[in-house]
Amino acid sequence: MEEWLTSLKTETPQQGFHPAVKLARKGVGLTQPDAEVRKKLRPVYAEDADSLTMASQVIAIHYQTIAAANDYWK
Amino acid sequence: MEEWLTSLKTETPQQGFHPAVKLARKGVGLTQPDAEVRKKLRPVYAEDADSLTMASQVIAIHYQTIAAANDYWK
Amino acid sequence: MEEWLTSLKTETPQQGFHPAVKLARKGVGLTQPDAEVRKKLRPVYAEDADSLTMASQVIAIHYQTIAAANDYWK
Amino acid sequence: MEEWLTSLKTETPQQGFHPAVKLARKGVGLTQPDAEVRKKLRPVYAEDADSLTMASQVIAIHYQTIAAANDYWK
Amino acid sequence: MEEWLTSLKTETPQQGFHPAVKLARKGVGLTQPDAEVRKKLRPVYAEDADSLTMASQVIAIHYQTIAAANDYWK
Amino acid sequence: MEEWLTSLKTETPQQGFHPAVKLARKGVGLTQPDAEVRKKLRPVYAEDADSLTMASQVIAIHYQTIAAANDYWK
Numbered sequence: 001m002e003e004w005l006t007s008l009k010t011e012t013p014q015q016g017f018h019p020a021v022k023l024a025r026k027g028v029g030l031t032q033p034d035a036e037v038r039k040k041l042r043p044v045y046a047e048d049a050d051s052l053t054m055a056s057q058v059i060a061i062h063y064q065t066i067a068a069a070n071d072y073w074k
Numbered sequence: 075m076e077e078w079l080t081s082l083k084t085e086t087p088q089q090g091f092h093p094a095v096k097l098a099r100k101g102v103g104l105t106q107p108d109a110e111v112r113k114k115l116r117p118v119y120a121e122d123a124d125s126l127t128m129a130s131q132v133i134a135i136h137y138q139t140i141a142a143a144n145d146y147w148k
Numbered sequence: 149m150e151e152w153l154t155s156l157k158t159e160t161p162q163q164g165f166h167p168a169v170k171l172a173r174k175g176v177g178l179t180q181p182d183a184e185v186r187k188k189l190r191p192v193y194a195e196d197a198d199s200l201t202m203a204s205q206v207i208a209i210h211y212q213t214i215a216a217a218n219d220y221w222k
Numbered sequence: 223m224e225e226w227l228t229s230l231k232t233e234t235p236q237q238g239f240h241p242a243v244k245l246a247r248k249g250v251g252l253t254q255p256d257a258e259v260r261k262k263l264r265p266v267y268a269e270d271a272d273s274l275t276m277a278s279q280v281i282a283i284h285y286q287t288i289a290a291a292n293d294y295w296k
Numbered sequence: 297m298e299e300w301l302t303s304l305k306t307e308t309p310q311q312g313f314h315p316a317v318k319l320a321r322k323g324v325g326l327t328q329p330d331a332e333v334r335k336k337l338r339p340v341y342a343e344d345a346d347s348l349t350m351a352s353q354v355i356a357i358h359y360q361t362i363a364a365a366n367d368y369w370k
Numbered sequence: 371m372e373e374w375l376t377s378l379k380t381e382t383p384q385q386g387f388h389p390a391v392k393l394a395r396k397g398v399g400l401t402q403p404d405a406e407v408r409k410k411l412r413p414v415y416a417e418d419a420d421s422l423t424m425a426s427q428v429i430a431i432h433y434q435t436i437a438a439a440n441d442y443w444k
Binding site: 012013014017021045046047048049050052053054055056057059060061063064067068072073074 | 373374375376377378379393394395396397398400401402407408411412414415418420421424425427428431432434435438439
């Protein structure tokens with residue numbers, strides 16, 4: 001099985017954003033595994049203000065998880 | 075009764091994604107138990123950008139729960 | 149007063165899903181107490197992909213609460 | 223000033239639902255203080271499946287807060 | 297710079313609602329700094345049931361933060 | 371790589387709002403990297419009540435993370 005997430009730990013808060021984005025996209029990928037369909041949908045959400053805000057919100061929820069996993073990089 | 079979730083514990087963060095997806099789908103399954111209806115709806119949400127983002131968000135909330143259950147795999 | 153929730157504690161993670169579903173439905177029931185109206189609305193949300201995802205999300209938030217209440221069944 | 227919330231503490235998980243509902247409604251009340259307008263809107267959301275799910279979700283977030291405030295009634 | 301939030305601490309759970317409402321409105325204010333535009337939009341959301349529920353949800357998320365900041369006023 | 375977030379720590383609750391807004395906007399920026407497209411979308415969401423509320427909600431989720439990272443500025 002493809003390894004796409006080895007740890008929630010990152011060096012910095014900024015780096016913590018990447019696994020959050022990856023997790024958000026993986027949630028879409030597991031719901032719609034067909035990459036062609038996802039590619040076809042990209043212009044639909046990437047040029048819609050509310051769709052972009054919704055995508056940012058999923059990232060925000062995952063970032064909350066990543067931040068807790070890293071004890072907020074204290 | 076069918077056993078579909080024995081534990082929230084997983085070995086790795088990546089494995090933690092599966093119970094999160096299962097819980098998200100179970101929430102739909104318990105709300106609409108008819109598998110035929112759910113099957114009929116699949117092309118509707120699986121080919122709609124916002125629907126896919128909404129599905130990813132439910133997974134994100136459950137993943138937050140799974141990550142806390144696993145002490146973030148520290 | 150009808151007793152519909154005695155405890156947040158359950159034996160297993162799978163059993164924890166039931167109070168989460170019950171709490172989600174109770175939130176609807178307290179907002180719309182008329183069972184006839186709720187019954188009339190059932191086919192509307194139960195055959196709409198996004199409505200089912202929204203329902204699953206409310207369950208996910210309550211499940212997060214139940215899981216914390218059970219120390220994640222560690 | 224009208225006292226509408228003295229404590230987040232309740233005896234039981236079921237009782238904990240009431241301050242959650244009150245807080246959710248207060249959020250609407252502070253955003254739209256005109257009771258006549260709110261009354262006029264009631265049939266709109268109370269007979270719409272997604273509106274009822276959205277209302278239940280706000281209650282779920284507040285219930286999460288109330289449950290934590292009561293150490294999950296352990 | 298205008299000081300609009302000095303602390304998350306409040307005496308009571310009821311008082312805790314005010315910084316939550318302020319934070320929710322500040323999120324709108326920083327996204328749309330033009331007070332005239334915001335004023336023009338008020339009748340749109342203040343007389344729409346779902347818009348009012350969405351506003352209440354943002355307050356609920358901030359109230360969760362405020363409650364944790366005050367150790368739930370135990 | 372451009373450094374846009376060095377720490378989640380801020381002196382005050384009010385200052386904590388800025389990284390929350392930055393994180394919310396970064397989630398949009400990483401989903402739609404084309405600044406011209408984002409600029410074109412601005413009048414769409416900035417003059418829509420529900421879009422502004424959705425944006426405020428993403429900020430609220432990030433602010434929750436920032437507040438926890440700062441131990442609620444106790």
